[in-house]
Amino acid sequence: MANVIDHLPEIEGDEALYVGKLLSDLSDEQASKFASVYRSRRKDPQTVLITCILGFFLIAGVHRLLLNQIGMGILYIFTGGLCLIGTIVDLVNYKDMAFQYNRGVAKEIQSYV
């Protein structure tokens, strides 16, 4: 029984709930292995937010590339974030996008551990 607060104190909200559920099935040793891999692979929602805001001034779509959505990223770059509309949508739900990506990462790591 491993606790998410002990192993991954930096995560919060839905992500903490989800990872906590995964960790509850693991031993302490497995959990610390999971935590070190997960920490290096997850994307911080704040990074997603900052790269999304870049879309208003400099270049749109960096956050999509960061979240491994290559097609959407390139489309955003060439269309200025779908004429800013896409950038504004992503500004509203950057947390969910980051969580969706991190959930995939957590699921993948769980299968290795």
Add this chain to the structure above:
Amino acid sequence: MRFIRKHLEWFVFSAGLVLLALMSPENAGTSLCFFDWIGIDYCPGEGLGHSVSYTFRGNFESALQAHLAGPAAVFILSGRIIYIWKELYQESKLTTNKEQHG
């Protein structure tokens, strides 16, 4: 708020695609461009709406002329919408399972 955030992305994208599919590409009056609304003349997505609209009518030549990314945009956006639906479906299946098992 949570519900809106969860469904906002696919809803906006599909609403945009449906609107552009219904609008005539020859119509120059309306614009869905945000840069245009706030008064900036230059937009890197200039002509994208017309391009998508032409793509829905099968007129690929005019579509590419209006904006190079138009036909690609239709496929990428539809792919993204379907992906989100799949994720939402899997999520709803997980939560109903949880409720059944207590």
